[in-house]
Amino acid sequence: MTGSAERLIWTAEDAREWIAVPTADDDKYSRGVLGVITGSHDYPGAAVLGVEAAARTGVGMVRYTGPRAVGGIVLARRPEIVTQSGRVQAWLIGSGMNAGRRTFVLGGEIQQALAQGVPTVLDAGALDLAPDATGPTVITPHARELAELLSPRSTEATLDAIRAxxxxxAARAADEFAVTVLLKGSTTHVASPGSPSYAVTDAPGWLATAGTGDVLAGILGALLATNTERIARDPALALPALAATASFLHSRAADLASGGGPITALDVAEHVPAAIAALLRD
Known part of the structure; x- marks a missing residue:
């Protein structure tokens, strides 16, 4: 890692250390099971993109337990996804959801997931639940979402101030909510209480397109599920490192998908395996 003590640049060498490569003794359970509660009537594609990315990042199993109608769409794309409840090693919650339209039943299911205390990614429509999480947690806002999250606590937390x-x-939010913050942008900033802050740079401009945040959340959820033992040993080290690694893989997959031209979110998800393979080779 290079840079100042306040802002360390996350590199390929750093990211390589956080890829869990399966051995001959592994099975689908030991490789990690990711639980997913994402998508909605308005944004079913968010669930498809997150699940697609998670499955391609190396997780052993994905359990999708979000809205049933969305689950049918997810299964049509990825028939290996399990839609029955069961034990998971990590959760991905909130992509494609709206906190203001959360039903009583869905809210109860999410609270049950948060109460399990396993590593959790809170994205989009679940960002407001950061104070309710009982396990190691990463939130993944962009600047506007972070402003909305912080504005009730600080009048200084304007969109312009955060962008500047x-x-x-990101560091202030990490301290405020006692979580790891992955603040998305052309440069992604990762902050965690008591830990160094990381920056992931050089994301291609073509990555600024609908759905790529859902892909990033899926990559991160899979990395948490495949690294639960390391998280348990040292969450202060592991969570920001895994968040930065997810952003790094996201950018590299976008580079591979783009080749210098436009891309879609699904293109990025489909190139995650090649990004991981290239990282491990190098």
């Missing part, structure tokens, strides 16, 4: 000093505001 993203690294500082």
């Amino acid at each position: 000093d993203a690294a500082t505001w």
